[in-house]
Amino acid sequence: MVGKKRTLKKHDKRVVVVGGGTGSSVILRGLKLFTENITAIVTVADDGGGSGVLREDLGMLPPGDIRSCILALADDEGIMQQLLNYRFEEGMLKGQSFGNLFLAAMNGISGNFMEAVKNASDVMAIKGTVLPISLDQITLRATFQNGETVNGESIIPARAIERKTKIKEVSIDPADAKPLPEAIDAIMDAQAIIIGPGSLYTSIIPNLLVEGMKEALLKTKAKRFYISNIMTQPGETEGYDVWDHVQAIAAHMKCDSQEIFDYIVINRGKELGESLEKYQQGGAARVRFLEERFAGMSYELIKDDFSEIKSQYIRHNAYKVAEAILEKV
CATH class of the missing domain: 3.40.50.10680 (CofD-like domains)
Known part of the structure; x- marks a missing residue:
């Protein structure tokens, strides 16, 4: 390189x-x-993992994919990236990443989620811009070849495997x-x-x-x-x-x-x-x-x-x- x-x-x-x-x-x-x-336009349909918990608990848009893109564009991917990618391994925060909590806190002190993303991007001095595709709360729905329909991005692949359908x-x-x-x-x-x-x-x-x-x-x-x-x-x-x-x-x-x-x-x-x-x-x-x-x-x-x-x-x-x-x- x-x-x-x-x-x-x-x-x-x-x-x-x-x-x-x-x-x-x-x-x-x-x-x-x-x-x-560079502008990264990022999905907001995620409802699983730490993002899903924050989405349900705080009513905010899921921060996980936004966090990943902000970190990817960060000017310095050193200790701050390690910090924001850190996942708690025990207690009530088990499985949650610090970066998700950081965006949740930014969302709390900002006027809206877009402002929170901008503020987080400024803190990380990113090269470019990260944008959620929408500020609407979006739910993903899948219809399978067996005729079944399910709601929720996080369960779609697992349900397809479970039902042996596509x-x-x-x-x-x-x-x-x-x-x-x-x-x-x-x-x-x-x-x-x-x-x-x-x-x-x-x-x-x-x-x-x-x-x-x-x-x-x-x-x-x-x-x-x-x-x-x-x-x-x-x-x-x-x-x-x-x-x-x-x-x-x-x-x-x-x-x-x-x-x-x-x-x-x-x-x-x-x-x-x-x-x-x-x-x-x-x-x-x-x-x-x-x-x-x-x-x-x-x-x-x-x-x-x-x-x-x-x-x-x-x-x-x-x-x-x-x-x-x-x-x-």
Whole structure:
């Protein structure tokens, strides 16, 4: 990485990342090496874990994915990041992260959740802006292929596994949830919009169902990228290849995928050894890429070895992905 930084091409491209959770955080860490003009638009449908507890107890929007993106864009990822990522291991706070509590406290002393996010971002001196997709309390609903419907982002994958069925579609309640105006403005002003990687049905698609998002993505003059996941996710995308991911997004947005995306970023990397075996034991597999399924499509395919292994986890190489995308902008 040291050698790469010496040849780093800095620029001021306006980039928007749409998603949430680990996937967005990884990509943001790569992008901030190239530009500080970044906006992360983050899902607020999470209702599990520490975020879910705070959402229920305090009536606030879930802070977990927001926290992850703020930390990813922080100028200094040293002791403050360790502090905000710290999870209590016992007592009434067991399982809760200090970062979530920090955002909850900010929410308490701020005028609203958006102001709390801005204040937290200022404290962390982040390179860019983090925005919740909406200030509405959004509940995610899934309909399975067996006809069953469940509410709540946190239970959807587990219920699919339990019932041995697959997700047919997801929706949000309220269906007319309003986007944060700054999020739409960022999309319209962007030069590049990156959707993914991340949990397809619980992190990516919920953002795209918020009112006005489809229209903004169709009208923007930005180049639009979809980053395919490297691994499938049990309870969400078993058996899915890259094409299936793209088409699921298009189906939920009720338009042709070629209207949404200009580029698809695809990992075509090496075998992943022992780490892959651990994923397979948990029911995950590599997301396959079948070239023939993309025949005649208008978008450009960006194919490379974009994977790396960190602490036994398979992740995108954030530097390589950011570099490959920004070369097209």
